[in-house]
Amino acid sequence: MEQKRSSFTGKIGFVLAAAGSAVGLGNIWRFPYLAAKYGGGIFLLVYIILAVTFGFALMTAEIALGRKTGLSAVGAFKALNKKFAFVGYLAAIVPMIILPYYSVIGGWVTKYLAVFVSGQGRAAAADTYFGDFISGVAEPIFWFALYIGVTALVVLFGVEKGVEKVSKIMMPVLVVLSVFIAIYTMFIPGALDGVIYYIKPDFSHFSVKTVLAAMGQLFYSMSLAMGIMITYGSYMKKDVSIETSVHQIEIFDTGIAFFAGLMIVPAVFAFSGGNAAAINAGPSLMFETLPKVFDTMYGGQIIGAVFFLLVLFAALTSSISLMETVVSIFCDKFKWNRKLTCLIVFVGALVIGLPSSLGNGVWKDIRILGLRFLDFFDFISNSVIMPLVALLTCIFIGYVIKPKTIADEVALTGKFKNEKLFTFVIKYLAPICIILILISSVLDVVLKDGFF
Numbered sequence: 001m002e003q004k005r006s007s008f009t010g011k012i013g014f015v016l017a018a019a020g021s022a023v024g025l026g027n028i029w030r031f032p033y034l035a036a037k038y039g040g041g042i043f044l045l046v047y048i049i050l051a052v053t054f055g056f057a058l059m060t061a062e063i064a065l066g067r068k069t070g071l072s073a074v075g076a077f078k079a080l081n082k083k084f085a086f087v088g089y090l091a092a093i094v095p096m097i098i099l100p101y102y103s104v105i106g107g108w109v110t111k112y113l114a115v116f117v118s119g120q121g122r123a124a125a126a127d128t129y130f131g132d133f134i135s136g137v138a139e140p141i142f143w144f145a146l147y148i149g150v151t152a153l154v155v156l157f158g159v160e161k162g163v164e165k166v167s168k169i170m171m172p173v174l175v176v177l178s179v180f181i182a183i184y185t186m187f188i189p190g191a192l193d194g195v196i197y198y199i200k201p202d203f204s205h206f207s208v209k210t211v212l213a214a215m216g217q218l219f220y221s222m223s224l225a226m227g228i229m230i231t232y233g234s235y236m237k238k239d240v241s242i243e244t245s246v247h248q249i250e251i252f253d254t255g256i257a258f259f260a261g262l263m264i265v266p267a268v269f270a271f272s273g274g275n276a277a278a279i280n281a282g283p284s285l286m287f288e289t290l291p292k293v294f295d296t297m298y299g300g301q302i303i304g305a306v307f308f309l310l311v312l313f314a315a316l317t318s319s320i321s322l323m324e325t326v327v328s329i330f331c332d333k334f335k336w337n338r339k340l341t342c343l344i345v346f347v348g349a350l351v352i353g354l355p356s357s358l359g360n361g362v363w364k365d366i367r368i369l370g371l372r373f374l375d376f377f378d379f380i381s382n383s384v385i386m387p388l389v390a391l392l393t394c395i396f397i398g399y400v401i402k403p404k405t406i407a408d409e410v411a412l413t414g415k416f417k418n419e420k421l422f423t424f425v426i427k428y429l430a431p432i433c434i435i436l437i438l439i440s441s442v443l444d445v446v447l448k449d450g451f452f
């Protein structure tokens with residue numbers, strides 16, 4: 001039984017809600033470290049090309065699937081073809097994997113907010129500060145537990161709307177502040193090399209890994225290939241243009257990621273001379289680099305505090321939406337009581353997140369496929385399951401229900417301008433690229449780490 005769905009009000013309501021889910025740590029924390037690691041400008045270029053082809057087609061497809069059926073992922077696939085219901089289930093696993101480690105990072109952000117608010121930002125600018133912090137046992141777990149506890153309380157008491165309201169005010173402030181910090185950073189001596197590295201594509205850095213990383217990031221950042229946009233689409237009114245909405249969400253999401261990179265990557269060059277170890281820092285990049293930027297800034301302590309507060313809100317709206325998704329999957333499937341489900345998901349995420357936290361310190365030598373826990377969870381969701389879900393979605397739409405079904409839904413509000421591009425990407429470009437990339441990445445892991 002499907003209850004009557006409430007809808008987003010107005011045209012902008014949908015875009016804001018979807019953008020609220022899309023903009024989060026993916027843009028501010030994940031994008032810059034990937035861009036730094038995978039060759040700077042070439043990563044940026046590949047990402048943008050993927051965004052206007054893959055991203056556009058998949059987001060359009062997912063939103064239209066949701067709006068057409070009025071159902072979330074599992075139901076939507078099932079309603080159109082019973083055999084494909086498993087794609088919905090596969091997609092549902094993704095938020096369950098992401099939520100725990102997302103909250104570990106959320107805990108780091110909370111800690112940095114506390115550090116700056118209490119006026120200790122200077123200490124955080126030291127080289128070893130972040131490493132010492134995450135390799136500890138009790139402290140990172142404390143912040144992680146606090147973060148996921150707050151997330152769970154919001155979901156438990158159903159006050160998401162309140163948080164959303166606050167974050168709608170904060171999001172534009174975050175954009176303005178990021179642009180300001182990015183411009184400031186560019187003028188730090190030595191940063192210009194970093195700006196060039198970040199913007200100018202250097203084809204010698206190109207590899208299949210660049211594409212895989214960019215594709216995983218695209219899915220992650222735009223909340224694609226995990227059923228989320230299908231759910232959002234199911235709440236969308238029939239008179240709102242899907243095509244226009246998709247463009248707006250994409251521009252917003254990519255814009256924020258771009259400025260986050262511009263704020264962080266050049267700073268890495270300014271403070272480390274762009275040596276390989278610094279560029280390849282991975283998940284720690286933002287936390288190691290930004291305190292150094294704030295340290296050189298007049299009023300940097302306060303700006304740092306404001307910055308981490310804004311990032312915390314962007315992260316919270318995403319983790320709330322992630323937890324909400326997981327809770328409703330269990331509630332729908334097992335008909336559990338909502339409060340109890342919240343508690344179970346909270347405890348589950350806490351337990352699953354622990355290795356991701358400890359893996360930076362005492363458990364750092366325990367590796368899966370050569371990766372630490374946090375990187376492993378990140379890899380398995382972004383580089384394996386999500387591409388797989390995206391591939392199956394393309395096959396489903398391209399060859400089972402046919403692109404026309406989606407195009408008709410899009411055309412409800414007027415001509416579908418990029419229908420040809422959409423059909424081409426869904427039927428040929430995306431499936432072929434994803435298959436090639438998946439094969440090469442699996443081979444890479446298998447060959448390098450002696451999987452067998």
Ligand code: TRP
Pocket residue numbers: 021022023024025026027095098220221222223226228317318319321322325
């Ligand atoms: N897109 C979010 C970000 O960039 C993260 C995210 C992934 C997410 N999947 C989600 C958010 C599902 C809400 C719901 O940080």
